[in-house]
Amino acid sequence: MSVMSKREFLQLAGFSIAAAGSQSILGITAFAADSIPDWAALPQGATPKSGGKLVYGQTYPNWAVGTSNNGKHPYYWIDLLTRSIWNCLIWIDHDFNLRGELAESWAPVDETLKVWDFKLREGVMFHNGKEMTSEDAVASINAHIAQKGSSFINKWFDRVEARGKYGLRFILNASYAEWPYALAEYRIVIVPAAAPDLILADGIGTGPFKLVQVDNRRGFQAVRNENYWLKGRPFLDEIEGYVVNSQTAINGFRSGQFNAVFNIDPTTAGQYESAGGQIHKSKGGDQFLLSLPKNLNLIWNDPRIREAISLSIDRDAINKIIYNDPGTWVGNDTHMSGINPEFFPREKSYDVQRAKKLLAEAGHPNGLNLPAIVFCASFPEEPRMMAIVAQSLKQAGINLELREIPTDGFDAYTRQVNPPIGRPARSLVGPRNPAINLGRFITNPTEAAGWTGAKYDAFVALYERTISEPNDAQRLEMYKELQRIVQSDTPAIVLGGRRNMLAHAPKVQNLRSHSQNWSSRFDDVWISA
Amino acid sequence: MTRMIPMIGRRLALSFVILSLTALIVFLGTEVLPGDAITATIPAEELAFYTPQQIAEMRHEYGLDRPVYLRFLEVWQRLFSLDFGTTIVKREPVYDRILHPMINSAILAGVALAVMLAAVIVLGVLASLRPGGRLDNAISGTTLFTYSMPDFVVSNIFVIVFAVWLGLSPAVIFASTDAPKLTILAAAILPVVALCVHGAAYQFRLLRTGMIEALNSDYAERAQLAGVPAWRICIGHALPSALIPMLNGTAAFVAALLSGSVVVESVFKFPGIGSELLRALAQREIPIIQAIAFLAALAVIVANLIADIAVLALDPRVRTSSRHG
Numbered sequence: 001m002s003v004m005s006k007r008e009f010l011q012l013a014g015f016s017i018a019a020a021g022s023q024s025i026l027g028i029t030a031f032a033a034d035s036i037p038d039w040a041a042l043p044q045g046a047t048p049k050s051g052g053k054l055v056y057g058q059t060y061p062n063w064a065v066g067t068s069n070n071g072k073h074p075y076y077w078i079d080l081l082t083r084s085i086w087n088c089l090i091w092i093d094h095d096f097n098l099r100g101e102l103a104e105s106w107a108p109v110d111e112t113l114k115v116w117d118f119k120l121r122e123g124v125m126f127h128n129g130k131e132m133t134s135e136d137a138v139a140s141i142n143a144h145i146a147q148k149g150s151s152f153i154n155k156w157f158d159r160v161e162a163r164g165k166y167g168l169r170f171i172l173n174a175s176y177a178e179w180p181y182a183l184a185e186y187r188i189v190i191v192p193a194a195a196p197d198l199i200l201a202d203g204i205g206t207g208p209f210k211l212v213q214v215d216n217r218r219g220f221q222a223v224r225n226e227n228y229w230l231k232g233r234p235f236l237d238e239i240e241g242y243v244v245n246s247q248t249a250i251n252g253f254r255s256g257q258f259n260a261v262f263n264i265d266p267t268t269a270g271q272y273e274s275a276g277g278q279i280h281k282s283k284g285g286d287q288f289l290l291s292l293p294k295n296l297n298l299i300w301n302d303p304r305i306r307e308a309i310s311l312s313i314d315r316d317a318i319n320k321i322i323y324n325d326p327g328t329w330v331g332n333d334t335h336m337s338g339i340n341p342e343f344f345p346r347e348k349s350y351d352v353q354r355a356k357k358l359l360a361e362a363g364h365p366n367g368l369n370l371p372a373i374v375f376c377a378s379f380p381e382e383p384r385m386m387a388i389v390a391q392s393l394k395q396a397g398i399n400l401e402l403r404e405i406p407t408d409g410f411d412a413y414t415r416q417v418n419p420p421i422g423r424p425a426r427s428l429v430g431p432r433n434p435a436i437n438l439g440r441f442i443t444n445p446t447e448a449a450g451w452t453g454a455k456y457d458a459f460v461a462l463y464e465r466t467i468s469e470p471n472d473a474q475r476l477e478m479y480k481e482l483q484r485i486v487q488s489d490t491p492a493i494v495l496g497g498r499r500n501m502l503a504h505a506p507k508v509q510n511l512r513s514h515s516q517n518w519s520s521r522f523d524d525v526w527i528s529a
Numbered sequence: 530m531t532r533m534i535p536m537i538g539r540r541l542a543l544s545f546v547i548l549s550l551t552a553l554i555v556f557l558g559t560e561v562l563p564g565d566a567i568t569a570t571i572p573a574e575e576l577a578f579y580t581p582q583q584i585a586e587m588r589h590e591y592g593l594d595r596p597v598y599l600r601f602l603e604v605w606q607r608l609f610s611l612d613f614g615t616t617i618v619k620r621e622p623v624y625d626r627i628l629h630p631m632i633n634s635a636i637l638a639g640v641a642l643a644v645m646l647a648a649v650i651v652l653g654v655l656a657s658l659r660p661g662g663r664l665d666n667a668i669s670g671t672t673l674f675t676y677s678m679p680d681f682v683v684s685n686i687f688v689i690v691f692a693v694w695l696g697l698s699p700a701v702i703f704a705s706t707d708a709p710k711l712t713i714l715a716a717a718i719l720p721v722v723a724l725c726v727h728g729a730a731y732q733f734r735l736l737r738t739g740m741i742e743a744l745n746s747d748y749a750e751r752a753q754l755a756g757v758p759a760w761r762i763c764i765g766h767a768l769p770s771a772l773i774p775m776l777n778g779t780a781a782f783v784a785a786l787l788s789g790s791v792v793v794e795s796v797f798k799f800p801g802i803g804s805e806l807l808r809a810l811a812q813r814e815i816p817i818i819q820a821i822a823f824l825a826a827l828a829v830i831v832a833n834l835i836a837d838i839a840v841l842a843l844d845p846r847v848r849t850s851s852r853h854g
Contacts (some may be wrong), residue, residue, distance in 0.1 A: 057701070069621070215705035219802060240703070248701050248798050255692040255700035296578065406808055412619060417578035 003239060008511050029335030039091075040097040040230055042524060052174070052527035053238040054508065056260040057249035059263050059380050060517065064317065074189045075149065078240045080220055081262070085127075086205035086521045087229075090180050090517050094340065094512060095280065096433070096437060098180055102132065102206060102229075103168075106180050113175040113468060116342035118168040124229040126192050129208040134162035139193035141170075143200055149187040150438050151443040155180075170233035175468030177475065178435035181345050186518035208234035208523035213415070217408075219243060228523065236524035246380035253277060253503060259527070260504040260511055262520070264382035267321045272503035284431045285337040285498035286330060286383065290373060292492065293421045295450035298371060306360040306490035309370075311355040312396035319498040324379050325361035331494040334486045335429045335437035335447075342434045342476050344483040355396040365396020374403050375426035376410040379498060400425075418446040426495070431502075431515050434479040435467050441491060451491035459485045533841055540837050544830045549605065551826040554821050556604045604819070607724045613820035627805055629706045634794070634801035634818030636710060637717045638786045638828075646779065649729050654763060660741050669737070669777070676730030680789040684723045684796035691719055706800040713800070720741040720797045721840065724789050726784045735778045739771030746770075771845050776836045776843075783832035787825045 029345045042048060060079055070076075074086050083091075083402050089103040100106070103119055109115040123130040142159045148154060158173040172179065182188075191200055203211040206229060209222035214489065219242035222232055244252060252258040254275045264272060269279050290309075292300045300306050310333055320326040330338040332346045340491055348354070359368065386402040393400050405413055414425040427447050441448045457480060466478040502513040507528045514520045543807045579587075592603065607614060612625035652672070656665040669786070692700035704716040743749060744767045752762050791803035798804075802821060809817035 069619075088779065213705065215707070215800075216704055218798075219703065219705075242701065242703060242798075244701060244798060248796075251688050251693065253701035255688075257692075257701050291580075408808065409619070409814075417583075423578055434846070510631055 006259070019166075025413070031508070036232075037100065037119070038094055038232060040524060048509070048524075048526040048527045050235050050526070051237050052235075053218060053240065054236050054260060054511075054522065054525060054527070055240045055242075055258050056262055057242055057244045057252050058167055059244065059246050059249050059261065059265065060378060070201055071198055071216040071220070072211065075147070075187050075190070076216070078186055078518050079243055079466075080214075081520050082186045082189065082518055083107075083207060083520065084209045084222055084239055084241070085203065085207040085211050086191070087207055088184055088186070088188050089120075090184035091191065092181070092184045092516055094514055096431075096515070098184070101184075102137075103180075103183075108179075110173040112472070113177050113179075114129075114172045115168040115181050115197075116172070117163070117179075118170070118482055119230060120166040120168065122166055124206050125227040127204045127205055127225060128192060129227075130192055132190060132192075132206055133165050134168050137168050137190050139199060140190045141188070142170075143191075143196065146187050146196060148248045149199065150182070150185045152182045152439070152449070153184055153188060155439075157445050160324060167284055171433075174464065177467055179469050181433045184519070186234065199210075202292060209236075209239050210215055215281045217243075228478060230523055233523040236522065239522055249517040250275075253505075256346060259508050260502060262502045262513070263379055263517065264501050264503050266325070266499075266501060267381065267384075267502065270361070274351040274504060277503040278512045279513065280502050280504070282500040282513040284329075285432075285500035285517065286428045286430050287335065287337055287383070287497035288375075288495040289335065289427045289429050289447060290424070290493040290495060291421075291427050291447045292373075293418055293449050294425055294452070294491070295421055296418065297480045298369065298424075299368060302360045302362050303489050305364070305368070306493065307394065308355040308358040308362070308396065309398060309400075310490055310493045311351045311358070312393050312398055313389055313493070313495060314350055314392040314395075315496050316350065317392065318385050320389060322385050322496070323498060328499065329497040331497055332483060333490055333492060333494050335432070335440050335494075336479075336483060337431060337497050339353050339431055340434055340437065342483075344480040347486055352396050355398075357445045357525065369397070370398060370400040371424055372403045373424040373426065374405045374414060376405050376407040376409075378407055378428050381498070385496055414455040415446070421450050422446050423450075427492075429494075430517065434482075437466070438463060438479065438482050438486075441486065447492060449491060450526075451489070453489070455485055455489040456491070533838075534825055535842055537838060540834055544834055548609075548823075548827060548832055550735030550765045551752075551830075552605045552608050552823060553601065555822045556601050556825075570768075581685050582741070593620050596629045601701075606818070608823045614816045616816055623820050625821055627802060627817065627824075628658070629684070629747075629801060630805045632710070633713050633799070634790055634803065635800065635828075636731040637720055637724070637790060637794070637801055638783070640714065640717060641721045641786055642779070642783065645725040645729045645732060645782065648725065649736055649775070650768070651771075652733050653740055654768065654773075656733070657744060657767070657771075658759075658763065666736075670735070672730035672733045676734075678727060680723065680727055680792045681796060683726045684720070684793050687723050688796065689720050696823055701798050704800060717799065720790075720799050723793050723797075724786060727789065732775055732777045732778055732782060739774050740767050741772040743767035744780045763820055773840050773844050776839050780829070780833040780836040782810040784829045786826075787828065 049442050053434060056080060058081065072110060074082055077085070084200060087101045089101060090334065091099045091101040093099050100121075102124060103118045105123045106116060106118040109117055118132060120132065120137060126132055126136075133346060138160050140505045145152065145154055145157055154175045156172045156174055156179065158171045161168050161169045161171070170179065189205060192204055193199065208225055208228045208230070210222045210225050212223055214220040221238060221240045222238065224237050228234060246268060249258065249261045250268055250271050251263065253261050253272060264279075292298070292306065294301050300309065315329070315331065318325060319329055323329070330343070330345055330349070332349070334508045336343045341416060359365065376380065383404055386404075390400055390402055413423070415422040417423055425446070429447070433486070441451060442463060462482055462485065466475055466482060469478060500509065500513045500517055502509050509528050547840050556686060585594075611624070615622055616626060656668045659665060671702070688700045691698045698719045699716070700822060702716040704712045740763075744763065749762055749767060752766060765771070790801060793799065794803035795807065796800040805817065806821050809821065
């Protein structure tokens, strides 16, 4: 395999800027003003119709918005699905490609990969009638940094500058080959510039719908943005979303109140279908990761015990019983999953005999009791999945109570103690690219859970080299090595992963479930006659 | 009327004592037994995640390092002045968090109470006109059946029948927590009926029995012989007498409404205090639990007080016995 030099890489990137429609991780999209970008093209033969209202139920409970002080703040909208009201610079499409949302193009300035230039779309209007300019983007990014919007950008961010009316320059404090991907995070939306205490607080965005009302504990209503930057979109006149439990969602769908339900319980798909619903399943979804605090004197500080726990979990049973989808999801005790091309599987993920041997070596030949681990039912099937986990752990002599806590307030509850790591808890990890996935062991104290030692040091050093490596092929191999290091120490345990599923009425067209729940779009959805 | 004032005064004083005892029980239950607010919030096995210094700081912050009687007096004062403090996790005022859900639930419970009373009186009178007749048997049989149905069963049946099959009402209530009261009222129709089904059955049986007893009494027979029309005997003479045992049952129904609304609100996604209570219980939000428990007790005591006053007004025997003893 030939290795590309940094200079060759940058030259290629420069060519790519000129080549309309081309894209890569450091990718560029370009198209004529006022045209629809290729990624927003409708399916062939589609005959969209304008009008109508989409009313959806969301079974992902109000983990964020339920505990918010201001439901108009985009940070709390992961439950309600952010992209109805707001846009980011970048969007990750259903196949995990980078797409320019409010950014038209982007490229690193030089081979250090520390300086990135972005070109904003022209003519994008906010819901308040003001045009979006680089000043707004700079103010938004600075607000996200100040409000700690995402640890995925804060760690590398140094400053952002406006370059003309539509230009942005990011200056990072370290090389980061996959910087644009981080700007697709659901919180990193672009809003009108305002004073630090006012910015992000008014529900104004550039999205396809304008917010009319939001109830932090229940849902929202929004109406079509006539000045949406994707010309001719959205097709819907109105959109409403409500956070409901699984049974209420089914009742609402069967009674016709909902014409779509996001994140349905996989075992209820038949109930939706029997009510005329159509099911759409994405390639992936969130994974359930146990973060085990290692900064306290707890039994799992011994890596043999952590590995034994992982080897005792019958993930195939979870795939089969919960998702009726045997063999589809694979994990490896990192944030990576089979939908990442860089995924490196464990040699053997379920081996009770080896688990017992490890426990015996660690001084627990008769099994052991673990401290309770808390979780919240972020997805309706989760309590059932936890029951399978607890039962399969018992086979290896491991007793673990997985204690359910309400979703709203869960985050605050888990972080109430033992700062900055918190209680032993299940973290939900959404699917992302390897730079973010693996970087979470460094940037997220809860998920890193106080991982220290020689292997951690080796991981950090290699990670920094990896994300500064411009060559895709080399980076891929380095990502695999990073996964090997994690697997050899098992700082966290991944129980399973889901395939996001939604149900919709037959008249609802082009509504698709996204592996990144928060990247679901509504501007290309319509309701047929 | 002047005779009733001292009696009402005695009832008020008694209510005050009961409410104080309620405050004491709430205090003991949530702050003292088996530990205090801190140990109630933190299960024993999780104490490993706190340093002794953190525990001490939290105890000081919540005033738990002071004598129990002082803390109770403070809780008592706070509860009686309706100052419920702040939540533990988010540090937001409890009052702000429960105000709208409480009002919404009060609307739900108030309308349920009114509808239940109206329905019970109509059905009770009709059934008692011809005891053992077809109408009486039909109503009695139906109410016996509904009495045996728990609230969650009734609620789910209503959703399936009225929302899913017939499409007459929404299966899910979309009204926001701070929606206008008329919106809440409109959204409350099915939950109101669901709440009434179980309670009305019991009330109906009380009223029917009272009505039959009254209609078979000497004074009813005398009125009949004197040529008083049957409807007048029924409404003017038998009903006030039969209402007395039912009114005491109605006060109990208020307590049942509070527990029933937790279930019914959950099924219909009604933006009331029931779901707030469930959330607080699971989150171990002691201040919210205290506030809701106190306000629920207050509602039951007020309902009992009203029932007592109504009984005093309706029944001269009670007034006489009260005067003498």
